[in-house]
Amino acid sequence: MSIDFRPAHASDAHDIARFFQLTSEGMADYIWSKLGAPGEALLSVGAARYAREQGDFSYKNCLMATSNGRVIGMMHSYALRASHDAPAETDPVLAPYADMEIPDTLYISSLALDEAWRSQGLGVEFLRHAQQRADDAGLDGLCLIDYAENHGARRFYERHGFQIVKTCQIVAHPMLRVTGEAHLMYRPIHNVPENNQ
Numbered sequence: 001m002s003i004d005f006r007p008a009h010a011s012d013a014h015d016i017a018r019f020f021q022l023t024s025e026g027m028a029d030y031i032w033s034k035l036g037a038p039g040e041a042l043l044s045v046g047a048a049r050y051a052r053e054q055g056d057f058s059y060k061n062c063l064m065a066t067s068n069g070r071v072i073g074m075m076h077s078y079a080l081r082a083s084h085d086a087p088a089e090t091d092p093v094l095a096p097y098a099d100m101e102i103p104d105t106l107y108i109s110s111l112a113l114d115e116a117w118r119s120q121g122l123g124v125e126f127l128r129h130a131q132q133r134a135d136d137a138g139l140d141g142l143c144l145i146d147y148a149e150n151h152g153a154r155r156f157y158e159r160h161g162f163q164i165v166k167t168c169q170i171v172a173h174p175m176l177r178v179t180g181e182a183h184l185m186y187r188p189i190h191n192v193p194e195n196n197q
Contacts, residue, residue: 002067002068003065003066003067003072003122003125004065004066004067005063005064005065005066005125005126005129006063006064006066007060007062007063007064008059008060008062008063008064008074009059010051010053010059012050012059012062012064012071012074013047013048013049013050013051013059014043014047015064015071015074016046016047016050016059016062016074016076017043017046017047017049017050018043019073019074019110019112020046020050020076020110020112021042021043021046022112023110023111023112024110025147025150025176025177025178026173026175026176026177026178027176028042028046029042029175030093030173030175030176031094032045032046032049033045033175034091035049050062056078057076057078061076061077061078062074062075062076063075063077063126063129065113065117065122065125065126067117072113072114072116072117072122073111073112073113073114073117073122073126074110074111074112075108075110075111075112075126075129075130076108076109076110076111077106077107077108077109077130077133077142078106078107078109079104079105079106079107079137079139080101080102080103080104080105080106080107080143081103081104082103082104092171093171093173093176095171096168096169096170096171096182097145097168097182099166100145100166100168100182100184101143101184102140102141102143102165102184102186104139104140105134105139105140105141105142105143105186106130106133106134106137106139106141106142106143107142107143107144108130108142108143108144109144109145111123111126111127111144123156124160127142127160130142134189135189139189140188140189141186141187141188141189142162142186142187143184143185143186143187144157144162144184144185145182145183145184145185146182146183146185147170147178147180147181147182147183148167148180148181148182148183149178149179149180150178154183154185157185157187158185160187161187162185162186162187163185163186163187164183164184164185165184165185165186166183166184167181167182167183167184168181168182168184169181169182170182
């Protein structure tokens with residue numbers, strides 16, 4: 001069965017939001033709850049966010065995996081640049097993540113696959129695409145945030161050259177499905193495993 005990787009379209013916004021819900025352990029829902037109108041479905045808020053043409057959180061920063069035309073996975077990533085004039089994060093749940101980033105890297109904010117398509121090498125293929133995008137943009141590597149409770153994801157990223165470089169404490173909230181620590185993981189450009197080039 002053939003798998004295709006393609007840039008996202010605006011019409012993928014609902015699927016993009018659905019995959020964010022899968023991978024964010026409730027964090028996407030928490031953020032969307034702050035953005036939506038009272039009573040608005042959270043998935044609708046997320047889909048509207050990713051249907052935008054501009055900004056980091058646009059469908060234009062997403063890569064979709066499809067099988068026979070059906071979306072089976074998604075990766076969202078964007079370039080992190082040094083920002084000296086960004087306002088301080090005041091939300092108590094989000095504040096611990098304010099300095100969990102590495103300038104001049106490609107930040108992978110979501111990499112998700114439908115359950116039936118996991119452990120088949122598609123995550124590695126997404127990472128190859130991310131590395132190519134980072135190389136084309138002249139960035140210094142890849143980074144992402146992973147939750148300590150998510151042992152499988154951390155092992156996957158460590159096998160593919162990522163290392164934990166910073167840790168923060170997750171602020172407990174009823175919408176979040178994880179507690180404990182969050183890790184900032186980094187793979188510098190010179191640390192790409194040979195089988196991942």
